[in-house]
Amino acid sequence: MSRTKNLLNPLNVGPLTLANRVLMAPMTRSRSAQPGDVPTALNAQYYGQRASAGLLISEGMPISPGAKGYAYTPGIYTEAQQLGWKKVVDEVHDNGGLIAAQLWHVGRISHHSVLPQGQLPLAPSAIRAKAKTFAFDLQGSPAMVDCDTPLALSDDGIAAVVQEFVQAALWAREAGFDLVELQGANGFLLEQFLSVTTNQRTDRYGGSLENRARFVLEVVDAVAAAVGAERVGIRLSPWCPPSVNDMDFSIEAQEITLYLAEALSARGIAYLHLSEWPGVQYPSGFRAQLRELFNGAIFVCGGYQQTSAQDILVQGLADAVAFGKPFIANPDLPQRFVCNAELAQPDGNTFYGGDARGYTDYPALASLS
Numbered sequence: 274m275s276r277t278k279n280l281l282n283p284l285n286v287g288p289l290t291l292a293n294r295v296l297m298a299p300m301t302r303s304r305s306a307q308p309g310d311v312p313t314a315l316n317a318q319y320y321g322q323r324a325s326a327g328l329l330i331s332e333g334m335p336i337s338p339g340a341k342g343y344a345y346t347p348g349i350y351t352e353a354q355q356l357g358w359k360k361v362v363d364e365v366h367d368n369g370g371l372i373a374a375q376l377w378h379v380g381r382i383s384h385h386s387v388l389p390q391g392q393l394p395l396a397p398s399a400i401r402a403k404a405k406t407f408a409f410d411l412q413g414s415p416a417m418v419d420c421d422t423p424l425a426l427s428d429d430g431i432a433a434v435v436q437e438f439v440q441a442a443l444w445a446r447e448a449g450f451d452l453v454e455l456q457g458a459n460g461f462l463l464e465q466f467l468s469v470t471t472n473q474r475t476d477r478y479g480g481s482l483e484n485r486a487r488f489v490l491e492v493v494d495a496v497a498a499a500v501g502a503e504r505v506g507i508r509l510s511p512w513c514p515p516s517v518n519d520m521d522f523s524i525e526a527q528e529i530t531l532y533l534a535e536a537l538s539a540r541g542i543a544y545l546h547l548s549e550w551p552g553v554q555y556p557s558g559f560r561a562q563l564r565e566l567f568n569g570a571i572f573v574c575g576g577y578q579q580t581s582a583q584d585i586l587v588q589g590l591a592d593a594v595a596f597g598k599p600f601i602a603n604p605d606l607p608q609r610f611v612c613n614a615e616l617a618q619p620d621g622n623t624f625y626g627g628d629a630r631g632y633t634d635y636p637a638l639a640s641l642s
């Protein structure tokens with residue numbers, strides 16, 4: 274693998290060659306067409322505008338109706354959704370870009386108002402997240418509401434979720450996505466299995482570190498068997514703090530992440546993507562150990578700027594850096610790095626939901642000059 278240490282140099286990831294190492298982070302923008310949570314022409318325009326990223330990672334896509342936790346998030350489990358995503362992917366490819374599909378099961382971060390009639394959220398254990406999600410209130414209006422207490426997944430339930438990941442990965446590849454990224458970060462289902470605070474199972478999916486990692490590896494194995502390990506990446510967020518979806522992933526975070534890194538490396542997946550949170554300092558030596566154990570590409574994300582991103586590449590501790598908020602307001606972010614241009618600031622009020630405002634109306638540099 275090429276380890277040339279410049280943000281603007283190409284990088285090989287799985288079977289792909291990314292034009293640069295400035296990636297767009299996965300970002301939920303909650304602008305799908307209703308009913309049906311279907312990606313739209315506006316969504317295609319938004320991703321197409323950002324196609325100069327080395328790789329775009331899509332917003333989280335619920336893999337089934339029961340995997341959903343937020344209103345208006347575009348799924349990847351109906352034909353209409355797949356067709357919508359195909360238009361998004363085509364727009365990105367027509368503009369010279371590459372795009373990964375982030376496959377998402379929210380687990381316990383959900384509310385019955387966004388789930389099929391009569392269904393409750395599913396999780397490793399029936400422990401309610403002391404967190405809110407964007408769903409519907411008793412009047413049926415969109416609102417931040419308390420997450421429901423989830424049901425603990427049965428053995429059959431676990432096998433069914435693994436199959437949902439496989440089906441979603443196949444549909445994503447059929448729609449043209451270049452890679453799939455498993456959402457294993459930020460307090461959602463996969464991470465709920467990893468952390469002892471959310472996984473109190475006494476079967477082969479709970480208890481020891483190996484048991485808690487089992488579900489993640491089963492999903493990876495099944496998805497890799499379906500689409501090829503070289504097309505699979507995973508996002509992890511060791512030390513994810515309780516402020517993020519009530520996920521306290523600190524106990525054995527280092528041990529289980531390194532265990533996974535070695536197991537994922539043996540499977541030959543394309544990349545490992547670290548979602549870092551403000552105020553979380555990794556223990557010294559952790560990044561170097563991760564590099565040592567994992568042979569694929571390492572992406573990092575969370576609060577990076579051009580200089581800090583460049584620095585971590587030079588240190589050899591990451592191969593590419595994903596940018597979230599900077600990409601919202603700067604659709605041509607790599608070009609801005611080339612010219613050392615000042616960055617526009619995004620408007621937090623338009624992050625989730627709404628129309629073209631705060632979505633596709635941030636201009637590119639060329640149209641500013």
Ligand SMILES: Cc1cc2nc3c(=O)[nH]c(=O)nc-3n(C[C@H](O)[C@H](O)[C@H](O)COP(=O)(O)O)c2cc1C
Nearest residue numbers: 298299300301332333548574575576596597598624
């Ligand atoms: C509006 C918004 C939506 C997000 N949605 C997702 C998501 O769907 N999946 C995910 O893994 N992370 C999501 N994140 C987290 C980002 O991928 C990223 O980790 C975070 O913004 C920190 O990077 P930054 O400092 O460059 O913005 C979201 C962040 C924002 C701001």
